[in-house]
Amino acid sequence: MPRTGRPKALLELTIEEREQLVRWERRRKSSQALALRSRIVLACGDGWSNADVADQVGCSTNTVSKWRARFVAHRLDGLVDDPRPGRPPTVSADQVEDGVVTTLESTPENATHWSRAMMAQRSGLSSSTIGRIWKAFGLKPHRDDGFKLSHDPLFVEKVYDIVGLYLDPPESAVVLSVDEKSQVQALARSQPGFPMMPGMPEKRTHDYVRHGVTSLFAAMNVDDGTVIASTHRRHRAIEFKKFLAKIDQTVPEDLDVHVVCDNYGTHKHPAVKTWLGKRFRR
Known part of the structure; x- marks a missing residue:
């Protein structure tokens, strides 16, 4: 058969x-x-x-x-595949939740933030396990960042005005973002540098000579990225008024000027306000 x-x-x-x-x-x-x-x-x-x-x-x-x-x-x-054999998990979901909530909502005694060792001691888990839990949830207790809330009652309206200027500048106008950087060190190398040659990079000395500090004033045109800049020994209202005068001379007379700057006291000085009040364009 x-x-x-x-x-x-x-x-x-x-x-x-x-x-x-x-x-x-x-x-x-x-x-x-x-x-x-x-x-x-x-x-x-x-x-x-x-x-x-x-x-x-x-x-x-x-x-x-x-x-x-x-x-x-x-x-x-x-x-469907059967569950693969292996060691059952040793960390429960409740332990993970407790570690995450504790990290987010509390701080240890005599410390500013939780470390892996302190959290491990509190939870009974290993430091490496705490590290994996923090990594999985994107927690970094050792890092912080600063912020400031404005108490200006017209804060929202001002934000709308500034963002509107940046995103949609008016016609026949220039929008300038203005700020200053103080305490800029004026440094010079102690010896002249050697120019670059074939097979040899440019060389310069590692030491330098200090020539005091200066203050940099800059105004960036948000439309094309060009910068109007000047340096002054100090950054008082007098120097800021001189910088505004330079902007007034640099920008063509047929264009309006919108200057966006922070709330620094120099920018609101009475001398600056008086100077602005005498200008025909804003």
Whole structure:
């Protein structure tokens, strides 16, 4: 008698199962393993033998037999991987939540922020575990940043005006962002530098001579990035008024000037306000 081989399990697909298998087979986000299993079951559902299915999808007959039997026993759920064996997690979700909440909402005694060692001592977890929890939630207790809230009752209106100037400058006008940098050191190298030559970089001495400090005033045109600048020994209202006069002389007379600056006291000095009050353009 001819050998018929091991009898294979009868596999019949419902309409819903076939539609789901087709989606798994064609979906780009499906894993390759799930797509292969879906093709195997679809071919088996069409009545193909294990050997023919193996040749069609490019796998062994043992693989086809395994997933045929798994599908017959558990249907679609049988195509999903079983949980992999391994050590169960030693850190519970409650411990993770406690560590995150404590880091965010409290500070340790006699310290400004939590360190990994202090949090490990408090929670009973290891320092490396605390580090992994902080990294997963993007927590960096050792870092801080500063901010300032304005108490100006017209703060919102002023923000709208300034942002509007930056994003949509008016026609026939120049918008300048103005600020000053004080205590700029005027340094010079103690020896002349050697120029660059083929195969040799430019050389300069590591030491320098101090020539005091200066204050840099700068106004950047927010439209084209050009800068009007000047230096002064100090940064009082007198120097700021001189810088405004330089802006007035540099910008063509047919253009209005909008100057955006911070709330520094020099910018609001009565002498500056008087000078601005005498100008025909604003």
